[in-house]
Structures are given as C-alpha cells and as structure tokens.
Amino acid sequence: MTKRISTISEIANPIVEIKGLNLFYGDSQALFDVSFNIPRQMVTALIGPSGCGKSTLIRCLNRMNDLINGLRTEGSIKIDGIEVLDPELDVIAHRYRVGMVFQKSNPFPKSIYENVIFGLRIAGIKDKSVLDEAVEQSLKRAAIWEEVKERLHKSAMGLSGGQMQRLCIARAIAVNPEIILMDEPCSALDPRATAAIEDLIRELRSEYTIIIVTHNMQQAARVSDYTAYMYLGKLVEYDLTGKIFTAPSHRETEDYISGRFG
Amino acid sequence: MNSISQTKQSKNNFLHRGEPWVWASGAALAFILVMIVLLLGVVVANGLPAFWPKDLIEARLKDGSRVLGEIHRREINGDGVATVQFKVGNRDLLGLDFKWLSQPEIISESRPVDAVVLERREYGNFFGYLQKTDGAKAVFTDAAGRIKEIALIDIIRSYRPNRMNLLDKTGLYATRLVELLWDEPRESNTEGGLFPAIFGTVLMIFLMSILSFPLGVIAGIYLREYAKPGILVTMVRIAVNNLAGIPSIVYGIFGLGFFIYGMGGAIDQLFFPQNLPTPTFGTGGILWASLTLGLLTVPVVIVSTEEALGAIPKGIREASLACGATRYQTLTRLLLPMASPGILTGFILAMARAAGEVAPLMITGVVKLAPTMPIDTSFPFFHLDRKFMHLGFHIYDIGFQSPNVEATKPMVYVTTLLLLLIVVLMTGTAIHLRNTMKKRYTLTDV
Numbered sequence: 192m193t194k195r196i197s198t199i200s201e202i203a204n205p206i207v208e209i210k211g212l213n214l215f216y217g218d219s220q221a222l223f224d225v226s227f228n229i230p231r232q233m234v235t236a237l238i239g240p241s242g243c244g245k246s247t248l249i250r251c252l253n254r255m256n257d258l259i260n261g262l263r264t265e266g267s268i269k270i271d272g273i274e275v276l277d278p279e280l281d282v283i284a285h286r287y288r289v290g291m292v293f294q295k296s297n298p299f300p301k302s303i304y305e306n307v308i309f310g311l312r313i314a315g316i317k318d319k320s321v322l323d324e325a326v327e328q329s330l331k332r333a334a335i336w337e338e339v340k341e342r343l344h345k346s347a348m349g350l351s352g353g354q355m356q357r358l359c360i361a362r363a364i365a366v367n368p369e370i371i372l373m374d375e376p377c378s379a380l381d382p383r384a385t386a387a388i389e390d391l392i393r394e395l396r397s398e399y400t401i402i403i404v405t406h407n408m409q410q411a412a413r414v415s416d417y418t419a420y421m422y423l424g425k426l427v428e429y430d431l432t433g434k435i436f437t438a439p440s441h442r443e444t445e446d447y448i449s450g451r452f453g
Numbered sequence: 454m455n456s457i458s459q460t461k462q463s464k465n466n467f468l469h470r471g472e473p474w475v476w477a478s479g480a481a482l483a484f485i486l487v488m489i490v491l492l493l494g495v496v497v498a499n500g501l502p503a504f505w506p507k508d509l510i511e512a513r514l515k516d517g518s519r520v521l522g523e524i525h526r527r528e529i530n531g532d533g534v535a536t537v538q539f540k541v542g543n544r545d546l547l548g549l550d551f552k553w554l555s556q557p558e559i560i561s562e563s564r565p566v567d568a569v570v571l572e573r574r575e576y577g578n579f580f581g582y583l584q585k586t587d588g589a590k591a592v593f594t595d596a597a598g599r600i601k602e603i604a605l606i607d608i609i610r611s612y613r614p615n616r617m618n619l620l621d622k623t624g625l626y627a628t629r630l631v632e633l634l635w636d637e638p639r640e641s642n643t644e645g646g647l648f649p650a651i652f653g654t655v656l657m658i659f660l661m662s663i664l665s666f667p668l669g670v671i672a673g674i675y676l677r678e679y680a681k682p683g684i685l686v687t688m689v690r691i692a693v694n695n696l697a698g699i700p701s702i703v704y705g706i707f708g709l710g711f712f713i714y715g716m717g718g719a720i721d722q723l724f725f726p727q728n729l730p731t732p733t734f735g736t737g738g739i740l741w742a743s744l745t746l747g748l749l750t751v752p753v754v755i756v757s758t759e760e761a762l763g764a765i766p767k768g769i770r771e772a773s774l775a776c777g778a779t780r781y782q783t784l785t786r787l788l789l790p791m792a793s794p795g796i797l798t799g800f801i802l803a804m805a806r807a808a809g810e811v812a813p814l815m816i817t818g819v820v821k822l823a824p825t826m827p828i829d830t831s832f833p834f835f836h837l838d839r840k841f842m843h844l845g846f847h848i849y850d851i852g853f854q855s856p857n858v859e860a861t862k863p864m865v866y867v868t869t870l871l872l873l874l875i876v877v878l879m880t881g882t883a884i885h886l887r888n889t890m891k892k893r894y895t896l897t898d899v
Contacts, residue, residue, distance in 0.1 A: 255771065260681070283777050286777040290775065291775035293772060293775075300894045310776040313776070313778045313779075313782045313786065314777065363776070
C-alpha cells in the first residue's frame with residue numbers, strides 16, 4: 192500500500208529517515224507503513240484531514256508518545272543515523288536535539304526569562320552570563336526580543352497569544368536543537384500573529400530543520416519546502432511543496448488541496 | 454399591550470438570568486457570616502468580662518444576716534420574683550460559691566471600701582475583711598463575722614475592688630488575661646491559666662502536620678503521577694475517599710489498638726523492659742495522639758493533592774518533557790509549585806478539622822491535668838511519650854465534668870475563644886502562604 196516517492200532519492204543527506212513505521216493504540220492501528228525522509232535545514236509540512244495521524248507521527252520523533260499507555264510502534268525512525276524508537280535511547284538527551292512547539296501555547300507560570308532558560312536550567316547550567324546570553328539570543332531569533340526585553344522578569348502569563356507562542360519557540364530553540372517540531376503552531380492565533388510566526392519559521396529554516404503539522408494549506412504552501420499529505424494513517428504523497436500544490440500526482444491529494452474534500 | 458409583554462419579558466429575564474439563585478447564594482453566605490459573628494459575639498461576651506474585677510457588694514437581708522459577694526446576674530424567676538445571683542466565694546466556709554437571693558429579702562446593698570478579694574490556691578476566692586496579719590498568716594472575717602486564718606503562701610493575689618479606680622482595674626484585668634495564657638491551671642482547671650492546654654494543642658497540631666502532610670502529598674503524587682491506572686489504583690482511591698468519612702472515634706480506637714498497644718507495646722518490650730509492667734510508650738501520649746489525628750487528616754491531603762495535580766493542563770507536562778526535563782524535574786520544578794495552592798487548601802481544611810477533634814484524643818493521650826509538659830528543659834527535652842492537655846478536651850472537661858459548673862462557665866467560653874483563635878491563626882498563616890503561591894504560580898493573566 193506504500194507509495195514509493197520519487198523525491199526520496201533526491202534528498203541528499205536526510206536528517207530523519209522513517210522506514211515502515213506502524214503505530215498502534217491498543218488494538219487500533221493509527222499509522223500504516225509510513226516511510227519517508229526529511230531533508231536537513233528545510234521546512235517540511237505535514238498536511239491532511241483531522242485524525243490522519245500527522246500529530247501522532249511527529250510525536251514519534253521526540254518520543255512524546257511515551258506518555259500514552261498501550262501505545263506500540265514498529266519500524267524504524269533514524270535521526271542522524273540514531274534509532275529513535277530504540278527503548279534504550281536516552282530520551283532526555285534526544286529531546287534536547289528535537290525541540291517541540293505545541294498547538295496551544297504553553298508557557299510555564301514563571302517569568303519570561305525563566306521560561307526561556309527552562310531547558311538550560313534543568314540541564315544544570317548555572318552560569319548567569321551564559322543564561323543571559325541564551326535568553327537574548329533565543330528571544331531575538333524568535334523575533335520577540337524587542338517586545339519583551341523590558342519585562343524579562345515579569346510573568347509570561349501577561350503576554351498575548353501570539354507572543355506566548357513565540358516565547359514557546361524561543362524556549363524550544365534555547366537549547367539549540369537540530370530539529371524543531373511544530374504541531375499546528377498557529378491554529379489558536381489570529382491572522383497577524385500567524386503571519387509573524389510564519390515569517391519566523393522562514394527565518395529559522397537557515398539554522399534548524401523544521402517539521403510542521405498544519406491544517407491550513409495556504410500556510411503549508413507559504414512556509415514549507417516539502418509537503419507530505421497523509422490520509423487515514425497512510426502517507427499518500429510526499430514531494431516538493433511547489434509540486435504538491437500545482438501538480439499532485441495523486442487524485443486524493445488534488446481533491447484535498449483543492450478543497451473538494453477534507 | 455406593549456407594557457404587558459415587557460413585564461413578562463423582564464420577569465422571564467429575572468428567572469432566566471438565574472437571579473433567584475444569585476440571591477439565594479448571597480443570602481446563604483450572609484446567613485453563615487451572621488451565624489459566625491453571633492457565635493464569636495456570644496463567646497466573647499460571656500468569656501472576657503468574667504476577668505474584669507467586679508465590685509464587692511454587701512447585702513443586708515431581712516433576717517439580719519449579711520452577704521458579701523459579686524453580683525453576677527439579676528433575673529425574674531418562675532414565680533415572678535426578682536432574684537440576684539451572688540458569687541459569695543468562701544467555698545471552705547459556705548460550701549457553694551454561688552447563692553441566689555430574692556430581691557424583696559434584701560434591705561440594702563452597700564459597697565464597703567475595706568472588702569478584700571483573695572485569690573487562693575485552694576477553695577477558690579475569699580471575700581471578706583482583713584483583721585490583722587501575723588507573720589506567715591493573716592486573719593480575715595467574712596460577712597457573717599466568722600474568723601478565718603489563711604496562710605500568706607496560699608494567697609495568690611489580694612485586692613480591694615471597691616477602692617480601685619478604672620486604671621487599677623484595667624491593669625488587673627490585663628494581668629489576669631496574661632495569667633490565663635501563661636499560667637498553670639488551679640482548682641481542677643476551674644481557675645488559673647491555660648498554658649499547658651494551649652501548648653499541648655499547638656504542639657499536637659504541629660506534630661500532626663509534620664507527620665501527615667508529607668505522607669499525604671507523597672501518596673497523592675504517586676497515585677496521580679506514577680501509579681499505572683488499574684483496578685488496584687481505583688480501589689485505593691475509593692478507599693482513601695471513604696477514609697475521610699469514617700467517624701473520628703473509630704480512628705481513636707484504631708490508634709489505641711495499633712499505635713499504643715501495638716507499636717508502643719513493641720517499643721516498650723524492646724527498649725524499656727526495665728520499666729515493665731509500667732508502660733513507657735505503651736500508653737497514651739502526644740506522639741500517638743498526633744499520629745492518630747494524622748491518619749484522620751491524611752485522606753483530605755491525598756485527595757486535594759491529586760485534584761490539584763490533575764487540574765494542571767496537559768500542555769505544561771508536555772512542554773516540560775519536550776524541553777528535555779525528566780518526570781521528576783517536571784514534578785519538582787513545575788507541577789508541585791503549581792499544585793501547591795490546591796494542596797495547601799486541603800491541608801488547611803485538614804488542620805482545622807484536626808484542631809477541633811476531641812473524641813480520638815480522649816483515648817490516645819489527652820488528660821485532664823498533665824503534671825509535665827511534652828517539651829521541657831530536662832534531657833532529652835522532647836518527651837513525646839507524655840500525656841498532654843488540649844483546649845478541646847479542656848472545654849469538655851470543665852464545662853461538663855466539673856462539679857462547680859457556675860464557676861467554670863467563663864472559663865469554658867474563654868477556652869473556646871482561645872481554641873478558635875489558635876485555629877484562625879494557624880489556618881491564617883497557611884492561607885497567607887497559599888495566596889503567595891497562587892500569585893506566583895497562577896496560570897491566568899495577572
């Protein structure tokens with residue numbers, strides 16, 4: 192049932208290699224034999240109707256699914272050649288390399304400063320100058336420094352929705368990961384805040400590999416280099432974003448993108 | 454027509470907006486507040502004035518006899534006769550402290566300036582006149598002219614209330630209140646201070662908190678964060694919820710059987726065999742009473758910990774783990790601080806309940822009069838095996854077990870007031886702590 196994807200061979204030196212991934216919640220299967228490679232320092236979008244397994248898939252990449260009881264996986268996910276699904280994997284170290292931004296912005300009830308350095312603090316870094324530097328750098332890269340630099344030690348709960356989400360991105364990049372997973376990062380934001388986050392994603396592409404799950408096809412078209420279309424737990428089509436949106440090779444993809452379905 | 458539909462609509466609005474319910478809940482709250490104020494009012498009004506030095510009145514009766522004492526109450530009795538209640542003191546001479554006189558029998562009332570009030574170590578107050586002092590003794594006469602010799606050492610305080618001005622009386626009043634807080638009780642608790650009971654109550658609540666709070670919080674954390682959901686966990690949870698509803702006397706009996714006879718008995722066998730058959734730990738004591746109350750309060754702490762942890766959004770845990778935190782780091786750095794207001798709320802409720810419990814204490818270590826304190830200056834300073842006094846039990850004891858009910862009435866009220874004050878003070882501190890935590894770790898916009 193897998194569709195072999197022509198572009199896989201074109202991706203040189205992929206950062207993520209997924210092969211034959213099956214995932215089960217108890218008895219029901221949520222992902223069916225998903226295989227594809229994700230390129231380094233590009234934005235890859237996962238699109239598809241609700242419940243198609245895109246969030247489940249990216250949560251495999253940082254082992255967030257470990258929290259769910261009765262979840263079982265088969266197959267292989269390699270990030271830089273290291274097997275992610277290996278039960279012996281040092282999950283903590285792995286999550287430093289694979290950051291995540293969630294659908295609903297979830298800053299901690301602490302100051303903006305403490306939010307950004309949360310990952311560094313728990314890694315045991317205490318040097319004030321290092322932390323200060325990390326805060327400034329991360330907030331600048333997340334394009335929120337100018338807005339919050341006067342109130343770093345105020346509660347993060349006073350920020351607007353869009354600012355909170357950018358703060359969460361700053362928190363994710365503060366530990367300098369290689370990959371940032373974004374699970375519908377703009378779905379709870381207004382159009383202006385969404386535009387700000389999208390600009391940010393395009394900026395971050397130069398340093399990080401970004402994998403973004405989105406419901407919004409225009410967004411996928413705007414920000415991503417590669418797009419994967421998933422349906423009912425299967426990878427239907429995966430290609431350059433331009434090709435998916437202009438000349439999809441599958442009927443289902445075309446139906447979904449053109450709004451006839453989904 | 455228009456106005457009719459308008460009134461109909463406004464009536465509908467009134468009902469639909471839920472106005473009656475708003476009013477009903479407002480009224481319920483107001484009612485509760487009024488009741489609390491009333492309770493405090495009754496306690497204060499009956500307790501505190503009793504320590505004010507009253508004037509001594511000498512009444513001359515129709516039969517020629519004289520009565521000297523403080524007037525406590527005037528009322529009309531069942532036959533429509535006005536009566537006066539005199540506190541005549543002199544229990545050693547008269548047998549009873551109080552006497553009812555009917556107003557028509559009284560020819561005159563006067564305030565003799567020489568009348569003396571003695572507060573004594575035994576037999577309560579003496580009202581009379583000083584005749585002469587003789588070395589270590591003093592000779593007094595009472596209103597009827599009977600002579601009474603009293604050793605000076607038995608006299609705690611003497612004063613002439615009818616000569617005192619307002620300032621003198623205020624000073625004496627203050628001294629008495631201080632004495633109430635810091636002195637030992639006298640005369641089977643009807644007089645003197647309450648210090649051992651205050652100390653026992655506070656120490657017991659403190660010990661109870663130290664024992665039950667960590668246990669409850671840790672158990673709650675385990676149930677919510679670490680235990681795999683299943684039949685066993687569900688059973689444990691149901692059991693914990695039900696524990697909160699068990700009558701406190703049952704806890705007392707459990708404490709007696711398990712802690713005192715079981716653990717205390719074993720400790721005696723192992724460490725104090727030389728004292729047997731006199732028990733050291735195998736009898737009621739403040740440690741066992743605190744443990745028993747700890748058991749009583751632990752379910753509330755467990756439930757509130759679980760609820761508080763459960764109320765934290767999933768996003769916080771996910772974000773923390775995604776940042777590379779371990780579950781333990783997530784727990785200590787985020788979940789516990791965020792849950793602390795909720796945990797403290799449960800703890801406050803538990804503490805207030807424990808402070809007011811008497812029944813389980815009566816069989817696990819409270820006594821009417823403890824000769825020694827659980828903490829003192831003799832090695833090893835902490836004597837947690839000792840029996841102790843408690844304000845709640847004190848209320849029961851002097852209010853309902855005392856032979857001299859009239860004399861102890863003000864003490865009952867004052868003890869109640871003190872117990873309430875201690876509970877308010879301790880819960881107030883905890884509430885302050887909770888509000889600080891809430892301000893720091895609230896999830897809503899500030």
